[in-house]
Every structure is written in C-alpha cells, then in structure tokens.
Amino acid sequence: MTLAADSSLLRVRALQLPVALFAAVASLTACADSRSSESAVQGRSEPAATATATAPAPVAPTKLAAPTWTAYIRGEPVPAPQIEMGDPRTIKRILDEGVHRNQVMAHLTHLTQEIGPRLTGSTRLERANEWAASKFREWGLSNVHQDKWGEVTARFDRGPSSGAVYLKRARRGSEGEAGGAERDADFRKVRDLQFSTLAWTHGTEGPVRGRVVRMPESTEEFEAVKDQLNGAWVLRKAVITPGRTDMRGVGSSMSDRVLAKHGERTGTATKDLGVREADEDAFDALRAELRPYLDAGIAGFVSSSRDDRVWTTSVRRWRETKAEDAPRDIEVSITLPDYDYINSRIADGEDVHLEFDLRHEFVTGPFAVYNTVADIPGTERPDEFVIISGHLDSWDGPGSQGCTDNGTGSSVTMEAARILMAAGAKPKRTIRFILWTGEEQGLLGARSYVERYASTLDKISAMFVDDGGTNSQGGLSCTDAMVDMLAAATAPVNDKFFDSADGKPLRVNIRPSGTRMQQSGGSDHAAFVARGVPGFFWDEIGRAEYGRGWHTQFDTLELAIPEYLKQASTCSAITAYNLACAPGLLPRWQTEPAGEGEGGERRRPRRDREAEAASN
Numbered sequence: 045m046t047l048a049a050d051s052s053l054l055r056v057r058a059l060q061l062p063v064a065l066f067a068a069v070a071s072l073t074a075c076a077d078s079r080s081s082e083s084a085v086q087g088r089s090e091p092a093a094t095a096t097a098t099a100p101a102p103v104a105p106t107k108l109a110a111p112t113w114t115a116y117i118r119g120e121p122v123p124a125p126q127i128e129m130g131d132p133r134t135i136k137r138i139l140d141e142g143v144h145r146n147q148v149m150a151h152l153t154h155l156t157q158e159i160g161p162r163l164t165g166s167t168r169l170e171r172a173n174e175w176a177a178s179k180f181r182e183w184g185l186s187n188v189h190q191d192k193w194g195e196v197t198a199r200f201d202r203g204p205s206s207g208a209v210y211l212k213r214a215r216r217g218s219e220g221e222a223g224g225a226e227r228d229a230d231f232r233k234v235r236d237l238q239f240s241t242l243a244w245t246h247g248t249e250g251p252v253r254g255r256v257v258r259m260p261e262s263t264e265e266f267e268a269v270k271d272q273l274n275g276a277w278v279l280r281k282a283v284i285t286p287g288r289t290d291m292r293g294v295g296s297s298m299s300d301r302v303l304a305k306h307g308e309r310t311g312t313a314t315k316d317l318g319v320r321e322a323d324e325d326a327f328d329a330l331r332a333e334l335r336p337y338l339d340a341g342i343a344g345f346v347s348s349s350r351d352d353r354v355w356t357t358s359v360r361r362w363r364e365t366k367a368e369d370a371p372r373d374i375e376v377s378i379t380l381p382d383y384d385y386i387n388s389r390i391a392d393g394e395d396v397h398l399e400f401d402l403r404h405e406f407v408t409g410p411f412a413v414y415n416t417v418a419d420i421p422g423t424e425r426p427d428e429f430v431i432i433s434g435h436l437d438s439w440d441g442p443g444s445q446g447c448t449d450n451g452t453g454s455s456v457t458m459e460a461a462r463i464l465m466a467a468g469a470k471p472k473r474t475i476r477f478i479l480w481t482g483e484e485q486g487l488l489g490a491r492s493y494v495e496r497y498a499s500t501l502d503k504i505s506a507m508f509v510d511d512g513g514t515n516s517q518g519g520l521s522c523t524d525a526m527v528d529m530l531a532a533a534t535a536p537v538n539d540k541f542f543d544s545a546d547g548k549p550l551r552v553n554i555r556p557s558g559t560r561m562q563q564s565g566g567s568d569h570a571a572f573v574a575r576g577v578p579g580f581f582w583d584e585i586g587r588a589e590y591g592r593g594w595h596t597q598f599d600t601l602e603l604a605i606p607e608y609l610k611q612a613s614t615c616s617a618i619t620a621y622n623l624a625c626a627p628g629l630l631p632r633w634q635t636e637p638a639g640e641g642e643g644g645e646r647r648r649p650r651r652d653r654e655a656e657a658a659s660n
C-alpha cells in the first residue's frame with residue numbers, strides 16, 4: 045500500500061490516530077476496549093509503530109464524553125458518580141449481548157431439566173459441577189477447575205419416588221367370607237400424594253402399602269389400635285401453628301423423630317446422636333414415646349406440612365454417617381391438603397391405605413465435594429479479584445428441580461461469564477466466577493474457601509451472591525463509603541430491562557447502611573463478610589414469591605421469570621467488569637474483634653448459624 049494511495053486510509057488512519065491515542069490514554073485509567081483499542085493498548089507500539097511512520101507528534105487526548113448513566117441511591121435517581129471504571133464501548137457490548145443474545149434460560153433449562161435437583165455429594169451435583177466447568181471452558185475462561193472443599197461420608201441419590209392413597213373396597217357376598225390375602229383388586233387408587241422425606245435416610249425396598257392408622261393420643265387409644273399397627277402408616281396429628289408458614293420446626297422435629305427411632309433401633313445412646321445436652325431429656329421422652337411403634341412393626345410415620353408445600357431438609361449428622369448406619373425408620377411429610385383428604389376419608393369410615401415407593405440410593409464413600417471456579421484474568425492486577433457467585437447445590441425433594449434455589453443464581457453467574465467473554469471484556473483485575481456447593485448444609489463450600497484462601501482475602505474488592513430466586517437484581521446493601529463505587533458500577537444496567545407485568549424499568553438501588561456491613565440474607569457471602577471482605581447478597585426485586593419454591597416440591601422451571609434473569613446476568617457482568625476496572629478496591633469497614641457485635645461469626649451458636657444458612 046503506497047502513501048499517496050493511502051491518503052484516504054491515512055485520513056482514516058489519521059482519524060483513527062486520535063481515537064487510538066485516546067484509547068491508550070483511557071486504558072491508563074479504565075479497562076481498555078478489547079475489540080478496537082485493545083490492539084492499540086497492546087500494540088501501543090503498533091499504532092506507535094504506524095504512528096512513527098505517519099503519526100504527528102502526540103496531541104492532548106480529547107476526553108470522550110463518558111455516557112451519562114443514572115444511578116439509584118436510597119431509591120432516588122442521581123447522575124452516576126464519575127469514577128473511571130470500565131471502557132464505555134465494552135460496557136455497550138456487554139449490554140448489547142445481555143439484552144439481545146442472553147442465554148441464561150438455556151443454562152437454567154439444562155440444570156433443571158437435564159440434571160435436576162443437586163444435593164451436596166450427590167451424583168447429579170457432580171454432573172452439574174462437570175457441566176458448568178465444560179461451559180466455562182467452551183466460553184474461553186481460564187483457570188477452570190473443581191475446587192475441592194471437603195468430603196462426604198456417604199453419597200445420597202434420591203431416585204424417582206411415589207406416594208398414593210388407596211381406598212380398600214369392601215368385599216361383597218362370597219368374596220367377603222373368603223378372607224385370605226389382600227389382592228390389588230381390593231384397592232382403588234384415589235389420589236397421588238405430594239411429599240418429602242429427610243435427605244440421607246434410607247427409603248423403602250420397593251412399594252410399601254399399608255393401612256392408615258391415626259396416631260393414638262393416649263395409652264388407652266394405643267391399646268385399642270395396637271393390633272392394626274403392624275405394617276401400618278401411622279398418621280401424626282397435623283400441628284398447625286397460626287402464623288407459622290415456613291418450614292422452621294418441621295424439619296428439625298422430623299429429624300428428631302427419625303433420629304429417636306434410629307437410636308431405639310440401633311441402641312445408640314442419645315448423647316451419641318448429636319443431640320444437644322440441653323435437649324437430652326426431651327429427646328429421651330421422644331424415644332420412649334416412639335418405642336412401642338417400632339415394636340409394633342409399623343411401616344412408618346406420616347406427618348402433615350403447614351400448607352400445600354412440603355419442605356425438604358436433612359437428618360442431622362448427615363455428613364459423618366455411613367450408608368449402612370443411616371436411619372432406616374421412615375417418616376414422610378405430606379401436604380396439608382393431602383392430610384385433610386386422608387383424614388376426612390377416615391372420618392367417612394373408609395378403609396384408607398397409603399403406598400410409598402421411596403427409591404433412595406445410598407453409597408458409602410468418601411466422596412469429594414467441590415466448588416466450580418473459573419476466571420477472566422486481570423490484565424493489570426491479576427491477583428486482585430471481583431467474585432460473582434451462587435450456590436449450585438440444592439435440596440432434592442420429590443418434584444423439585446432445584447430451580448429458584450439456586451439454579452437461578454448459578455445460571456445468572458454462568459451467563460455473566462459468557463456475556464463478558466462474548467463482549468471481549470478485558471478487566472484490569474481478575475473476575476472470578478464461583479459455583480459453591482454445601483451451601484444448604486451450612487455454607488460449607490464458601491466457609492472452606494475463605495479458610496483455604498485466607499491469604500488472598502485482602503485482595504478481593506467485592507464478592508457477590510445471587511441466591512434470592514428468580515427476581516431481578518434490584519439492590520445492594522452496603523456501607524456509606526461504598527456507595528459511590530457501587531452506584532457507578534451498577535448504573536449502566538439501570539433502565540435497560542423492563543418488567544413485562546407492569547412495563548416498569550428494572551433498577552439497582554444502592555442502600556447505604558452506615559459504617560458497618562449489615563449481614564443480610566444467609567448465604568455464601570456471609571462467610572466473606574465475617575472475614576471483613578465486602579460480600580453482597582443481591583436484593584431480589586420482582587413479582588415472584590420466593591417462598592413458593594424455597595426447599596419445596598414446587599421449585600421447578602415453571603417458577604423462572606426470564607426477563608428478570610436476563611437483567612440479573614447482565615447486571616452481574618456490568619458490575620463485576622466495572623469494579624474490576626475501578627481505580628481501587630471497594631473500601632472496607634471496621635470489623636469488630638470476633639465475639640462482639642455484628643459480623644463476628646464466632647459469636648452465634650452453631651444451631652443458629654445452621655438454621656440461618658438453611659434459610660436460603
């Protein structure tokens with residue numbers, strides 16, 4: 045190519061020069077625009093080379109007007125604080141990718157439909173770990189690995205399980221007199237049940253059908269029905285506490301009963317069953333109450349939930365229990381409508397039978413358990429991090445697909461990674477994507493991470509968790525000192541997505557909470573906040589009611605709301621990119637010495653922390 049001929053090119057090139065130079069200068073302040081100026085940055089020599097050939101003496105860069113974005117602080121719109129963060133063209137490409145080519149629903153569909161519920165230590169969770177890693181590799185991320193955080197003694201895989209109500213037909217004429225063994229023809233299936241049982245407990249050896257006997261409430265009543273108890277499903281009276289609408293209490297009392305029977309069956313002392321000393325007397329009384337039922341050879345207990353949901357949780361001491369030592373005595377939790385149906389059939393004098401087929405596969409390990417990790421390495425400060433995360437594990441009750449707890453947060457995390465790669469983002473600091481596991485059992489993967497990577501914690505600018513369901517990422521609680529950076533980082537995504545129900549724009553509201561980090565939402569970020577690392581649990585804003593799917597049989601793909609998840613994945617991508625390009629790390633707050641005030645994780649009793657951890 046000749047010069048003269050090149051004049052037009054030159055002009056173009058001449059035109060390009062100021063831009064390239066600006067980009068070079070811009071990169072000194074914010075992250076370079078990978079697509080165009082990257083080469084400029086990398087090839088500063090390159091444009092300089094061409095520059096040396098043709099470029100006039102460097103001219104003062106003309107400041108390109110940074111797009112004016114609107115931030116929301118305390119619910120009020122304000123001009124986004126002018127802090128140089130990501131390259132506006134990269135941000136534009138991230139928004140374009142997130143708005144027009146978003147794949148978050150493809151990830152969520154695969155997780156829920158192809159893999160299903162993902163209990164810690166289960167086969168399905170391991171498949172999800174591997175699948176997620178393969179996607180991160182496919183999108184070009186670096187350092188993709190399975191981060192082993194521990195082991196579980198036994199693998200529990202809940203197979204397809206069923207439960208149903210049968211009414212026994214009265215035999216007529218000669219049939220009646222014949223007596224003899226019960227035949228299928230004697231039963232009419234009248235209702236499928238929605239139910240759950242505790243994870244890490246044994247199931248049935250095939251379908252088990254038995255008469256329903258209401259649990260006697262006195263010794264006399266017990267004497268009256270004891271001949272019917274062998275092989276029977278004993279229906280516990282429903283305990284409806286006015287105002288209580290969640291699982292609290294249901295799980296632990298069910299776990300207590302299953303453990304009490306286990307203790308009776310195996311002759312294990314109460315103190316060796318992980319029962320708190322303060323509860324030993326009550327537990328022994330429970331053992332005594334249940335002993336006669338074991339002796340009577342019942343099929344199991346059936347208890348009612350508080351409404352049409354059934355919640356799934358685990359038996360205590362699940363982690364150290366070998367398969368062969370796990371409880372074998374069954375308790376099934378059914379929905380209140382199912383309970384009412386059974387109860388009224390009995391009241392009508394029907395001969396009600398239940399049949400459960402609980403296919404629980406149990407294999408003694410140990411089995412390693414992992415967080416899945418992937419990076420977009422920083423170009424200038426690769427040892428500094430912004431973490432985008434959500435937990436991949438879920439509860440595994442029959443019917444659940446682990447969708448909104450937490451397939452949504454996992455898919456949002458994965459899509460944020462894909463969007464950034466597709467947009468060619470080159471952040472200054474490393475953006476790390478983590479899919480935690482063991483969250484439902486006490487933030488186990490995250491707590492192990494902060495232990496093992498304690499030396500890197502002061503280089504983490506911020507850690508984000510999406511674990512509040514399918515709603516949009518609508519806000520962040522932070523200290524006053526963090527407001528400007530978070531407002532600037534999130535502003536570009538405001539008013540880019542809209543709620544299809546009311547057409548309203550989706551926005552991220554920054555909520556300052558004073559000088560200390562408030563502990564909101566019991567999820568993996570709590571392990572970081574407890575170490576003084578800015579850990580954020582996204583406020584989830586939208587029309588979805590989180591409690592519908594939270595640990596229940598309703599946690600399926602149907603609950604997902606795509607427009608919110610597209611916003612959330614794009615918001616996570618933008619926020620991470622901007623903070624990874626920001627002049628500095630997010631400011632920290634004064635943490636109290638452990639044991640005093642908020643944030644000192646060691647202050648709260650183990651049960652409370654586990655209960656809180658189980659609360660999300």
Ligand SMILES: [Zn+2]
Binds near residue numbers: 435511660
């Ligand atoms: Zn969760």
